Amino acid sequence: MGTAERRERQKAELRDQILAAAAAIIARDGFDALTMRKIADAIEYSPATLYLHFASRDEIALELVRNGFEALVRHMMPAAAETDPLARVYAIGRAYLEFAQAEPQTYRLIFMEDERFASPIMLQLKNDASNPGDTAIDFLVTTVRELLERGIFRPLPAEMIAALLWSSLHGIAALKLSCSQYPFEGDIAAPGEALMEILIRGLRA
Amino acid sequence: MGTAERRERQKAELRDQILAAAAAIIARDGFDALTMRKIADAIEYSPATLYLHFASRDEIALELVRNGFEALVRHMMPAAAETDPLARVYAIGRAYLEFAQAEPQTYRLIFMEDERFASPIMLQLKNDASNPGDTAIDFLVTTVRELLERGIFRPLPAEMIAALLWSSLHGIAALKLSCSQYPFEGDIAAPGEALMEILIRGLRA
């Protein structure tokens, strides 16, 4: 445990502190409220110090999008463990909407903010086949494939079905976050359930 | 035609010029790029002049949201004229997605930007029964009612069905605008069509 290691560790710790403070600011006041000064105040360092760990505000934001996306995937993990594929679709959808409501600013940051931040993650999702099953959309595609193989769903492209299921749920979540009073008042779990029922009925063989 | 009338007219004209310039800026660079200075430059007046017609930047934004929403409704009018109710649902959905793609920044401004701007419009939509059939969501609710009365759709609350149809289409549009490459590459008309088919199949009696 030399001096170098301790320094490395402390540096990483401060980096994490920065990210945690930034995440807290976004969670409380939204992405636009994220400024270097506020982060610096929160961790009780000077703004200049932040630039020793991140090149710019955008770099912090991008890291937060990555972390946020991981949190979303983590939140959906239990649902992906459900054995019955049809029940799994429901469970995944429920978990997805739960996350959107529980961490609205994180959800917003990932999917509704600047395309500059969301796109890199999404494109990685599209191109990176290194961790099949570990990404959110793969949960859905895999499950849809299972339902297709069992003849429960009509023969349609699995990726298309998954994309439509996803985007439909996103529609509810996004509308709720952009206009909390209409057309969905209160919790979106019920409309989410109704939507999934309709969609799955429409997809059945 | 006295002097007073001319002055009134000229004042109204300048007001329209301001709104048009603001709309152009948003269409080109998005809502965040809308600043009083840029508007002033565009119409070749000083920033101070803007405050003779609008109290604040927010007031201009709110007016643009109103205008944008009207443009959306106008774009959907032809679809609402379709006689067959089932074909009308498709036509309304198509027109909706068309608008989102044709005027992405307007769509964004209405539904995906600050809730402060969207909500007043949406709440008006919710509470104002003065112009039934003249608002976008009413196009859909009325059509759904027709399909319910004819026994084509299963007996579910018309408002709920309409809200789910709308939010599902919004999901495609919003995802496209926030992440243009994934999961919907290119035009969203095809996935929109596929989604509507699945939904309507799931809604059939």
Added chain:
DNA sequence: GTCTATAAATCGATAGAC
């Protein structure tokens, strides 16, 4: 490493001359 101090830019909005 961390700070202070500050540059350089941008913003909304206003006061007061004309």
Added chain:
DNA sequence: GTCTATCGATTTATAGAC
């Protein structure tokens, strides 16, 4: 009615002292 001039606050990011 319109302008000039500017206030006051905000931002990201950096230079240079310690």
